[in-house]
Amino acid sequence: MKTLTLLGYFLAGLAVKWAVALWNRPRRRYPPGPKGLPILGNIFNVPLENSWLVFTDWARQYGSDVIHVEALGKHICVVNSAKAAKELFHGRPHIYNDKEQSVMLLELTGWRRAWVMRPYDDYWREHRRLFHQHFRPMAVPQYHPKQTKAVRRLLPLLLDTPGDFYRHIRYMSGSSILDVVYALDVRPGDPRLKLVEKAADTSNHIVNAGVYLVDIIPILKHIPTWFPGAQFKRDAARYKKWVDAMYETPYNQFKDAMREGKAQPCFTAALLSQADADTTNTPELDEIFMSLTGTAYVAGSDTTVIALTTFLLAMVLHPEEQAFVQEELDRVVGRDRLPEMADRESLPRVTAVMQEALRWHSPLPLATPHRAMTDDEYNGYHIPAGSIVMGNSWAILHDEETYPDSYSFNPTRFLSAAGTLRDDVPFPGEVFGYGRRICPGRYFAVDTLFLAIAHILAVFTVERAVDQDGDIIEVKEDFTPQFLSLPKPFKAHFKPRFPGVEGLIRAAALEDS
């Protein structure tokens, strides 16, 4: 008992010392933001939902494109303009390309292999270099046949069970990545697809859950799983099994197939054959390759699904924009065949609608948080080393000067009077993040989106569904408020556009199987 009392005094003493040190630390001129409480800072101001909207309002209210809040000694800076994002993330790469290290994600749940979260160091550089070789603009056309196949397999699913469109799109996006990465030909419901979906869901769950106490007090990672309040450790242990299996199982299966001479060309095959024959079996190299291949699925699948679901919501809400794109598809592609990648130059309206869907509501409105590696100054304000620095893509893509009437869904903003793509309205690149950490899968993603949008609008009109009584089911512009933000569930109907659609769809799906 006496020991416990002494321990109590000791901990209380430590807490007071920490609080006094925090209170007495030198005051710096941070970027403006809401005034916080002593010690606790802005802990009660930091928005947990739709934070991009709150940060956008603060930027206006405080008249600064970079704003600052502090919670329990942690500094958070939010960059709300394209100019500041360019200057900081792109212009000062040695400062702003690091990532915050989460104990929950990286140490407890097996996500250490997700190099999207790795620090800005040589290990990350090696991943980035290898990934870029296979996903740069010159490399991605090799994937077009597989992407086209996946999109053409989506069409009969939408025709037969349109009500399940979200599940079908998830299948299309996931299966195309598994095909490109491991040459896996998966059908809906395939256990290999289920495995990666289940593992990927854990990262969404953790990220959307907000802050874990163990990330604030890392020593908690040592408490035993049976301890009261250690639910996070029990969850982490469960997640780790799935996450490890997601990284290891398809990769090891592919290596087995390669040994048996049955491997098909894909990203994993290219990595393995590129490696020096003597070193292919080193555990270090296997770790890097597993990290590269598994992360492609996690980073690329759900983001693409969200972008496509957002596009579908926009089509249901704006039938006139849909008809505008369909007029182009009928004129360029006709009704005797399906669109192809080669049609892209002649389909600027399809590209415009894709860009507008990404701009209107990006899947990651705050991209992913970066971390300042050293102290810095911006516009006379101090940004301390260790700050979390977020690019507010939502604010940048709703800047009225660049995108007038920015809340409206208006694909023609990207088109000239002659109907070509304008080069004075920027591609909404902030959707893919910032600086050296900008999404390296973006060229592949844009190709998938183009193909999917062109195919869907060529054969279907996406419209409001009707209920059992024949009444139209209304749809609202409503998105989930967390980090990965997608349209809240809505109903849509996929109406075949012309007689003969069904034959076209089934023939193409057969051809590509």
Ligand code: HEM
């Ligand atoms: C519409 C689809 C996509 C969106 C909106 C998207 C968005 C993003 C964003 C916002 C980041 C973080 C950038 C930053 O930290 O500043 C990122 C990183 C990343 N993305 Fe994507 N992405 C998409 C598709 C893909 C695809 C298809 C792949 C793979 C084929 C991919 C692979 C990655 C990887 C590996 C990273 C980590 C890069 C690094 O840390 O250096 N993404 N993506």
